[in-house]
Amino acid sequence: MRLSFPQVGKPAPDFVLMAIDGAHVHLAAYPKPVALIFLRHLG
Amino acid sequence: MMNVLTARDAQLLVFSFATEERLRQWLPFFQRQFLEPAYAVRGLALPPDPFERTRFLADPTRAVYHAYGLGRNAVWRVYGSRILWQYATWGVQGKPIRLNDDALQRGGDFVVGRDERLTLAHTGRDQADRPSPKQIIEALG
Numbered sequence: 591m592r593l594s595f596p597q598v599g600k601p602a603p604d605f606v607l608m609a610i611d612g613a614h615v616h617l618a619a620y621p622k623p624v625a626l627i628f629l630r631h632l633g
Numbered sequence: 634m635m636n637v638l639t640a641r642d643a644q645l646l647v648f649s650f651a652t653e654e655r656l657r658q659w660l661p662f663f664q665r666q667f668l669e670p671a672y673a674v675r676g677l678a679l680p681p682d683p684f685e686r687t688r689f690l691a692d693p694t695r696a697v698y699h700a701y702g703l704g705r706n707a708v709w710r711v712y713g714s715r716i717l718w719q720y721a722t723w724g725v726q727g728k729p730i731r732l733n734d735d736a737l738q739r740g741g742d743f744v745v746g747r748d749e750r751l752t753l754a755h756t757g758r759d760q761a762d763r764p765s766p767k768q769i770i771e772a773l774g
Contacts (some may be wrong), residue, residue, distance in 0.1 A: 591699070591705060591734050592700045593699055593702045593703070593704045594774065595701070595702035595741075595754060595756050596701060596702060596743070596751055597751065597754060598750075598751050598752060598753065599750055599751065599756050600750060600751055601749055601750055601751075602743065602745040602749060602750065602751050603697075603700040603701060605638050605697045605700060606760060607648075607690045607691075607692060607697060607761075608653075608690070608691075609688040609689060610657050610660075610688075610689045610690070610691060610692050611658055611688065611689075613688060615688060616746070616757060618749070619684070620644065620646075621642070621644050622643075622644075622745055622746060622748075622749065623641060623643045623644070623744060623746050623747055623752070623772075623773045623774055624643065624645065624646055624744070624745050625643065625644070625645050625646070625742070625743070625744045625745075625753075625769055625772075625773065626646050626648065626701070626741075626742070626743040626744070626745065627645065627646070627647045627648065627740075627742055627758055628648045628698055628701065628703055628739075628740045628741045628742070628743075629648060629649045629650075629740055630648065630736070630738060630739070630740040631651075631734030631735060631736050631738065632649060632651050632655065632656070632659045632663075632734055632747040
């Protein structure tokens with residue numbers, strides 16, 4: 591699978607996910623600024 | 634970090650490719666083993682709700698990881714000298730190291746500005762390569 595990294599200055603890829611607190615998170619509608627931290631495996 | 638987020642009216646979204654249940658179980662472990670010591674070593678009190686501006690999201694299909702270009706790393710990158718050094722440091726500090734997930738999955742750090750565009754995109758050369766807190770704060774504006 592070829593994946594491409596989004597670049598600084600470009601629109602952030604949108605997504606919809608359910609948070610573990612039950613909140614419906616839609617990036618396009620989420621307050622900004624927002625940092626997105628993608629974890630590796632859980633320690 | 635809480636003060637920094639509050640001052641900028643910023644939010645934090647933390648993703649894991651683990652299941653929702655596993656992520657939920659991991660949070661108290663993370664707070665006890667990593668967050669509380671990090672505040673203590675700086676002489677700071679843990680805020681009453683350290684996750685007030687943070688949401689945790691499980692992405693077991695990795696669809697969002699992939700949308701941000703985060704696939705799996707090569708084995709030689711995952712177990713390079715820097716990550717082995719980090720594990721050794723954690724070991725000395727008494728922090729447990731549990732490798733029961735996919736250790737090859739890449740992590741990454743991004744900041745989305747008020748105009749919906751990325752102000753930080755950091756995927757790292759290897760598993761230990763993360764942006765500094767200062768870089769993230771600057772990107773938050």
